[in-house]
Amino acid sequence: MAEKYRIHIENSGEDFACASDLSLLRGMEVLGRRGIPVGCRGGGCGVCKVHVDTGSYEARKMSRACISAEEEASGVVLACRVYPRGEMSVTVVGKMCKALGQAGAGAEASTGGAAA
DSSP states (O other), X not given: OOOEEEEEETTTTEEEEEETTSOHHHHHHHTTOOSSXXXXXXXXXXXXXXXXXXXXXEEOXXXXXXXXXXXXXXXEEEGXXXXXXXXXXXXXXXXXXXXXXXXXXXXXXXXXXXXX
């Protein structure tokens, strides 16, 4: 049976348990949680890009079109290609970060315009 680890998403403050044999993204989805944006689930689109703030993990092959070697070396990875090896804290980065920060806000909040 796979070991489970606590994963913390800094942007939303949410925690979830993820088994070591599931990617961070899949572990979140299995529990019906939200927090990390979901795209292709195969490492090719870059939607689930996160920065690992703390913790240990195993990273599998990711598209260099989405994650450069420098980014990966600095802890920026795709949640669909990362498997926890201990408790982790991650921050969602990239294209979907803004949408996550506005979760629950109306579309008006993203326009920056004043109400008439």
